[in-house]
Amino acid sequence: MLILLAMPAIGLPLLLSLENDLPLAPLTRAPPQAIVILGADISRSAGARPFGVGPLTLERLAAGSTLYQRTHLPILVSGGKPYPRADSSLAGRMASVLVQEFHIPVTWEEMGSDSTWQNAAPSAPILAQHGIRSIYLVTHAWHMRRAIFCFRRFGLLVTAAPVRHDRFLFDASEFVPSISGWEDSYFAFHEWIGLAWYHLRH
Numbered sequence: 518m519l520i521l522l523a524m525p526a527i528g529l530p531l532l533l534s535l536e537n538d539l540p541l542a543p544l545t546r547a548p549p550q551a552i553v554i555l556g557a558d559i560s561r562s563a564g565a566r567p568f569g570v571g572p573l574t575l576e577r578l579a580a581g582s583t584l585y586q587r588t589h590l591p592i593l594v595s596g597g598k599p600y601p602r603a604d605s606s607l608a609g610r611m612a613s614v615l616v617q618e619f620h621i622p623v624t625w626e627e628m629g630s631d632s633t634w635q636n637a638a639p640s641a642p643i644l645a646q647h648g649i650r651s652i653y654l655v656t657h658a659w660h661m662r663r664a665i666f667c668f669r670r671f672g673l674l675v676t677a678a679p680v681r682h683d684r685f686l687f688d689a690s691e692f693v694p695s696i697s698g699w700e701d702s703y704f705a706f707h708e709w710i711g712l713a714w715y716h717l718r719h
Contacts, residue, residue, distance in 0.1 A: 523694035528701025535708050536658040539677040540665070547651040547674050549590060551624075551644060554581040555636050555656040555664060556596025556607040568599055570610050573657065578611060580680045581655045582619040590653065591624035593643065595636040598628075633660070634667050634715065641671035653678045659704050663712045670719055 521527050543549055558571030570578065574596075585592060592615065596607030606628035615621040625643050630636045644652065651674040656664050658679035665675045 519699075520694050522702040523696075523698040524692050525695065525698045525701060526691040528698045528705060529691070531705030531709075532659045532701050535660075535662050535705065536679070536682060539658070539661050539679060540675060541677050541679075543653075543676045544651065544674060549588070549651050549653045549674075549676050550649040551647075552581055552584055552588070552590050552592045552653045552655060552678070553640060553644075553668070554578060554592060554594050554611065555633070555654070555660075556594065556611055557657070557660075559599045559607060559610075568603065568610070570607070570614055574607070574611060575614070576680050577655050577657070578614055578619065580678065582615060582621045584653055584655065584678050585621050588653070591647075592621065593625040593627060593640055594623055595627040595630055595640050597630045597635070633664055633711070634719070636664070637667035637671050637673075641668070641673055644673065650674060652676070656680065658682045659708055663708055663715065666712065666715055 554577050557573035557577060559568040559574070560571045561568055581592060594608045594611040594615070596611060598606050608626040608628045612623040612626050615623050627636065627640045627643060629639055650672065652668070654661070654664055654668060654675050655678045658681060661677050661679045665677065668675050
């Protein structure tokens, strides 16, 4: 089973099953009024700053900055402390990268979440205070289905702005086990199990 799950030919179709039929076109009746970027991973450091944004989070920030340059909508970043004694939140680090590296302003920071559901729960009231009910949601394509479920549960209209849509290459290399194949299978199972759990609980 581990060998099978390490094959991209297994993991990629599982990921692609999450990425189909996402709401990519903005609603004409309610166009997006803000951009929400969800945090993902961190990078650990032994220096003065014990953590920074990880590669997945950085991909989302890059996609969010490109979307901002096209729309100039206000940005909310969402991500809590990666561990209880951390000196700052992931959202704070994301905001710093957007401002200092991408030269993109950040309007709001949601700093208390540690799950996708908790990304949505406090973000929705922040946006509602400013009359925002329709958003672009920036996260990875394989994570988008679960993220949309959460934000819709809190009354927001969502247009997907997915990062890195995956595609299957019909090639013999797709049947060679690899670490990336395991990673694909991990993300796919994590998302489908998480989505099923959210449906049961909420």
